[in-house]
Amino acid sequence: xxxxxxxxxxxxxxxxxxxxxxxxxxxxxxxxxxxxxxxxxxxxxxxxxxxxxxxxxxxxxxxxxxxxxxxxxxxxxxxxxxxxxxxxxxxxxxxxxxxxxxxxxxxxxxxxxxxxxxxxxxxxxxxxxxxxxxxxxxxxxxxxxxxxxxxxxxxxxxxxxxxxxxxxxxxxxxxxxxxxxxxxxxxxxxxxxxxxxxxxxxxxxxxxxxxxxxxxxxxxxxxxxxxxxxxxxxxxxxxxxxxxxxxxxxxx
Numbered sequence: 001x002x003x004x005x006x007x008x009x010x011x012x013x014x015x016x017x018x019x020x021x022x023x024x025x026x027x028x029x030x031x032x033x034x035x036x037x038x039x040x041x042x043x044x045x046x047x048x049x050x051x052x053x054x055x056x057x058x059x060x061x062x063x064x065x066x067x068x069x070x071x072x073x074x075x076x077x078x079x080x081x082x083x084x085x086x087x088x089x090x091x092x093x094x095x096x097x098x099x100x101x102x103x104x105x106x107x108x109x110x111x112x113x114x115x116x117x118x119x120x121x122x123x124x125x126x127x128x129x130x131x132x133x134x135x136x137x138x139x140x141x142x143x144x145x146x147x148x149x150x151x152x153x154x155x156x157x158x159x160x161x162x163x164x165x166x167x168x169x170x171x172x173x174x175x176x177x178x179x180x181x182x183x184x185x186x187x188x189x190x191x192x193x194x195x196x197x198x199x200x201x202x203x204x205x206x207x208x209x210x211x212x213x214x215x216x217x218x219x220x221x222x223x224x225x226x227x228x229x230x231x232x233x234x235x236x237x238x239x240x241x242x243x244x245x246x247x248x249x250x251x252x
Contacts (some may be wrong), residue, residue: 003074006031011065012073015239018225018232019055020218021087021211023080023124026051026063027112027133029156029191031073037061038233041093050096050112052123055211056082058221059091062237076156076193078131080113081204081211086126096123102132106139106186114197117144129197136160136190143182143194151175151182151196158190167192207247218247 006012012033026035028047035043035051038060045051053061081087100119102109111121114130121131130149134141136158145151153162153173160167162184167173175182177199184192204211207218222244224231235241 001073001075001077003030003072005071006065006073007070012063013065013239014063015242016060016062016235016237017209017242018058018060018221018244019053019209020058020221021082022055023082023126024051024053024055024061025078025080025113025123025131026053026075027078028073028075031071031075032066032069033073033075034064034066035061035093036064036235036237037091037093038235039091039093040236042236043093043095045095048098048110050099050123052094052096052113054082054086054089054092054124056087056089056091058224058231058233060225060232060235062235062239064237064239076154078112078195079211080125080127080129081200082126083200084202087211092124094124096121099123104134104136104141104143106141107134107136109134109143109194127197127200130194132194134184134192134194136184136186136192138187138189139185141184141186143184145179145182145196147178147180148198149196150177150199151179151194153182153184154193154195156191156193158186158188158192160190160192161185208245215247215249219251222246
């Protein structure tokens, strides 16, 4: 998300829209954002804080400017697929004003979700996984990994070296499985996300804001949202409701 400037003439507003079968994990780097959802949640998020919304069988939310903040807005929103055991369950929302931090030598990491070494985030995780935001200084930093996890690195700012390869913003550095440690090299300050987890046991199907297993599930969700079915609920937002695009495959 961003970076973009929020002022009197330019704002960041995303009207009510549905989600299915996933967690939205929102982490701000700069600025403020207001979350509203069909559970009745209304929560401002700021840098260093985490919002985690569980969609389950269906939820809707809006992301709005706070109305008083002026300045830069930047952040990330990670979508985490729910396993079969929980994806048909009830939606939920949680806000974490503080998260644990870990020293990395040349930098510091905030544990967003899951476990990183011996440190565990308080945020909900339905499968074994990890999400870490690392703020690096010049030098080498060593990150503990699990060989049974599949990992990737996303650089948010600066340049990071992995095995003589430079990773820059806009690229995803895929690390695969079987690693017990990762060494990141930076010659100047940088910011990087480490994302990982156990490989999913079954194929996933994602279309628009829905994560499912079959086309029929997505067809039904899109139809119900556009028909204002109570499945996803209503969001108390002044913004315009966003209709669901129809899937590209033949219906039925």
